Amino acid sequence: MADPAEDNEDEAFGITDRLVAEVLAAVEAEDAAALSDLLEPLHPADIAHLLEQIDARDRRRFLLVQSGPLDGDILSELDENIREEIIAQLNPTELADAVRDLESDDVVDLVEYLGDQQQEAVLEALDAGDRVVVEQALSYPEESAGRHMQSELVRAPEHWTVGDAIDFLRSDVVLPDQFYHIILVDPRLKATGYVTLGRILSHPRAMPLRDLVEDTFRTFHVTQDVEEVAQAINHYHMITAPVVDDDDRIVGVITIDDAMAFLEEEAEEDILRLAGVGEGSLSDRVIDTTRQRFPWLAVNLVTAIFASMVISLFEDTIAGLVALAVLMPIVASMGGNAGTQSLTVAVRAIATRDLTGANVWRVIRREVLVGLINGLAFAVVMGVIGIIWFGSPMLGAVIAAAMVINLVVAGLAGTVVPVLLERLGIDPALASGAFVTTVTDVVGFFAFLGLAAVWLL
Amino acid sequence: MADPAEDNEDEAFGITDRLVAEVLAAVEAEDAAALSDLLEPLHPADIAHLLEQIDARDRRRFLLVQSGPLDGDILSELDENIREEIIAQLNPTELADAVRDLESDDVVDLVEYLGDQQQEAVLEALDAGDRVVVEQALSYPEESAGRHMQSELVRAPEHWTVGDAIDFLRSDVVLPDQFYHIILVDPRLKATGYVTLGRILSHPRAMPLRDLVEDTFRTFHVTQDVEEVAQAINHYHMITAPVVDDDDRIVGVITIDDAMAFLEEEAEEDILRLAGVGEGSLSDRVIDTTRQRFPWLAVNLVTAIFASMVISLFEDTIAGLVALAVLMPIVASMGGNAGTQSLTVAVRAIATRDLTGANVWRVIRREVLVGLINGLAFAVVMGVIGIIWFGSPMLGAVIAAAMVINLVVAGLAGTVVPVLLERLGIDPALASGAFVTTVTDVVGFFAFLGLAAVWLL
Numbered sequence: 078m079a080d081p082a083e084d085n086e087d088e089a090f091g092i093t094d095r096l097v098a099e100v101l102a103a104v105e106a107e108d109a110a111a112l113s114d115l116l117e118p119l120h121p122a123d124i125a126h127l128l129e130q131i132d133a134r135d136r137r138r139f140l141l142v143q144s145g146p147l148d149g150d151i152l153s154e155l156d157e158n159i160r161e162e163i164i165a166q167l168n169p170t171e172l173a174d175a176v177r178d179l180e181s182d183d184v185v186d187l188v189e190y191l192g193d194q195q196q197e198a199v200l201e202a203l204d205a206g207d208r209v210v211v212e213q214a215l216s217y218p219e220e221s222a223g224r225h226m227q228s229e230l231v232r233a234p235e236h237w238t239v240g241d242a243i244d245f246l247r248s249d250v251v252l253p254d255q256f257y258h259i260i261l262v263d264p265r266l267k268a269t270g271y272v273t274l275g276r277i278l279s280h281p282r283a284m285p286l287r288d289l290v291e292d293t294f295r296t297f298h299v300t301q302d303v304e305e306v307a308q309a310i311n312h313y314h315m316i317t318a319p320v321v322d323d324d325d326r327i328v329g330v331i332t333i334d335d336a337m338a339f340l341e342e343e344a345e346e347d348i349l350r351l352a353g354v355g356e357g358s359l360s361d362r363v364i365d366t367t368r369q370r371f372p373w374l375a376v377n378l379v380t381a382i383f384a385s386m387v388i389s390l391f392e393d394t395i396a397g398l399v400a401l402a403v404l405m406p407i408v409a410s411m412g413g414n415a416g417t418q419s420l421t422v423a424v425r426a427i428a429t430r431d432l433t434g435a436n437v438w439r440v441i442r443r444e445v446l447v448g449l450i451n452g453l454a455f456a457v458v459m460g461v462i463g464i465i466w467f468g469s470p471m472l473g474a475v476i477a478a479a480m481v482i483n484l485v486v487a488g489l490a491g492t493v494v495p496v497l498l499e500r501l502g503i504d505p506a507l508a509s510g511a512f513v514t515t516v517t518d519v520v521g522f523f524a525f526l527g528l529a530a531v532w533l534l
Numbered sequence: 535m536a537d538p539a540e541d542n543e544d545e546a547f548g549i550t551d552r553l554v555a556e557v558l559a560a561v562e563a564e565d566a567a568a569l570s571d572l573l574e575p576l577h578p579a580d581i582a583h584l585l586e587q588i589d590a591r592d593r594r595r596f597l598l599v600q601s602g603p604l605d606g607d608i609l610s611e612l613d614e615n616i617r618e619e620i621i622a623q624l625n626p627t628e629l630a631d632a633v634r635d636l637e638s639d640d641v642v643d644l645v646e647y648l649g650d651q652q653q654e655a656v657l658e659a660l661d662a663g664d665r666v667v668v669e670q671a672l673s674y675p676e677e678s679a680g681r682h683m684q685s686e687l688v689r690a691p692e693h694w695t696v697g698d699a700i701d702f703l704r705s706d707v708v709l710p711d712q713f714y715h716i717i718l719v720d721p722r723l724k725a726t727g728y729v730t731l732g733r734i735l736s737h738p739r740a741m742p743l744r745d746l747v748e749d750t751f752r753t754f755h756v757t758q759d760v761e762e763v764a765q766a767i768n769h770y771h772m773i774t775a776p777v778v779d780d781d782d783r784i785v786g787v788i789t790i791d792d793a794m795a796f797l798e799e800e801a802e803e804d805i806l807r808l809a810g811v812g813e814g815s816l817s818d819r820v821i822d823t824t825r826q827r828f829p830w831l832a833v834n835l836v837t838a839i840f841a842s843m844v845i846s847l848f849e850d851t852i853a854g855l856v857a858l859a860v861l862m863p864i865v866a867s868m869g870g871n872a873g874t875q876s877l878t879v880a881v882r883a884i885a886t887r888d889l890t891g892a893n894v895w896r897v898i899r900r901e902v903l904v905g906l907i908n909g910l911a912f913a914v915v916m917g918v919i920g921i922i923w924f925g926s927p928m929l930g931a932v933i934a935a936a937m938v939i940n941l942v943v944a945g946l947a948g949t950v951v952p953v954l955l956e957r958l959g960i961d962p963a964l965a966s967g968a969f970v971t972t973v974t975d976v977v978g979f980f981a982f983l984g985l986a987a988v989w990l991l
Binding site: 092094097098120122123126129130131132242243246247252253255256257273274275277278279280281293310311312313314315316333334336337338340341344345347348349351352353354363364366367370371373374375377378380381382384385388389392395396399400401402403404405406407409410411414415417418420421422425429430431433434435436439443446447450451454455458459462518 | 549579704768797808810811828838841842859875879893896904
């Protein structure tokens, strides 16, 4: 047995390297009882995490050895591509058993990308009422609040008192696993406010609920982008975001824990896109990863060839002074780095809504100024290095001037490119890097070799 | 007045460009009444966001024009450097008035980086009890759970019933603004479990609280890293994380909304560090931004000069065939990009605990294999381009071979470097980029020019 007291601090949550090894040994020995003992104390999120860390062959054998139906919560917690792999190994009945007790948003999350046959099987396994809810959610656009909300919530007529609410909750009504607010509705089910459970518990039975509502009450439309809802939950410190339909009737809620997971995924996506990795995850197969990264490298190749063509314009200049070939990558590299700095700040500021129409000009001016000051600083450094290394003040002057030009252009392109892409409806995290690097490579080589051709030869 | 119905969807939350303009006009006209009308309907988080979008001069005038004391919640919501700027403009009494009603974790967050005199003034303004709590929190290490927890929580003896809890909450006890659990404690204040308010509300008065506790109950030690606590909150879908001292006595809680904000900041920091921007924010002054970015560019300069020195080893080779100077940046650039892809995946997998001792060798093998396959693909492409562009099959072979070598090395370095840095206790997000780029530049130039020297000349 794994002893939690021996957990290595560096390891993830409840899963130590030793536990992984013990689980693999039990799977190897096809010892269902030992496996069950090892898994019994673990949270579904931990079992999912463990499954993500072993390879596909071991996962297949794990599923064969483990006894009894798979816990639907484990499926919910899995990375999307590993989840697909495991679902593909379940027959429709096993799958239906696994999802039956999940909340509606988790069921939707599980079935939305399943094949028709599997999706059908899962939907048929649900109660009629749950099925309607899931089908309704699937009818909303991907990434909308309606698609990601859970329909389980507690609402009450706005004329109720604390006592009415308590009596209702104590009756044999089915309640969500977790809920933190009661949402007040008018006779036409229009949401009018919400009350925290803490306030209900701390007031006498006769107190009308409407006197206890929170100051601020915001609702979100079913078609609203779920990322916007998650950002609002974070911004306004909400625990529950009520989702309403066209008639302002409450149809579901998005809870803060789902919003938190969602924002984590979005930040992750931005990081990976900025690095040209797309949707990659450690659990992808080698061939999938290779395919995902290929297009980004191909774009980079086009960029690099473009830069090479600029260099080839100056072959005679380089032939006349080979030192130029030695120094030219420095100017391009510094521009590329400065451009990446500016564009990363801009891309994130757009994502977090800190860069808006109200301050875009100020930000552009600021980045250009930063580029100018750092350009001047490195111009001095490189000028001196040029003189010392190659003994040529003019070569020093050329590289210094090219450095200033390229760092100013880097600041400008690093801000303008993401802003323009955003206005054109293109994800700036995805496409900015290639554009900005092309600009700084071309400008860097052209300025350095061009000035050299004019001043030196 | 800003009409919310006219909100531009692209704009941030409650703040439209027009509202910003109207606020600036009221500040310009020194019209305190108009300013107050504009701000009245806004959430403190929105006012903070508005202050972040205008420049320092306008913020100063805003503070002079707005009437009455500044809302402490606005201070809490501000970006750190703008908050410092505004706090510097408040006298100790104004500052003390602003913070008096904040929860203990928000007060700690505000005062932890204040100068001694201002910190003293704030602490003196607090009630004796609150002051002790804040001073206690400040005695824990930065970034620890104890430093970031709020002390306001609701606990109950474990022998209480639902009725006891309701009577207690309805008495004139001071309750936290928001709370979602009651934490059960034994006679020595050791935390033994918690009950959600939903469960209390849905059970009869006679039900013992200990029969309603959640299955899983985890506590966190005051000195534990707050990022670990935030990750556990996300991983286990907790709403409240109880924080205990050395004797397992409950001393505070970390709430999910704070954990969410914290993880957002951490992801943001990783993105900025990967791009060599450090702690930057749009609201920094030009000179601060310039200073923050300078060291990263300086590191890059050293890297680039190192690469140039490799090139200079081959000056004679280049003088013999200038086409080499044209093509060599392509190999280095492709290696740099592939290395960035691998290292970004590795850095994030380390941060999210998906890359562990259990799978590190598998991940390294995978990245090398991905590099090899993509290297072979681009070797073919570049070989053909080399032949067509320069009419030289041998030049094509040189660039093809160098491409394979550099992409394999990129996959290897992109994974090994972050893992090693992590083991050495260095933040891999901060330092991996420079190391990996140095490796791919040096290997790229050396392989290409070296093979050219051997095969072509």
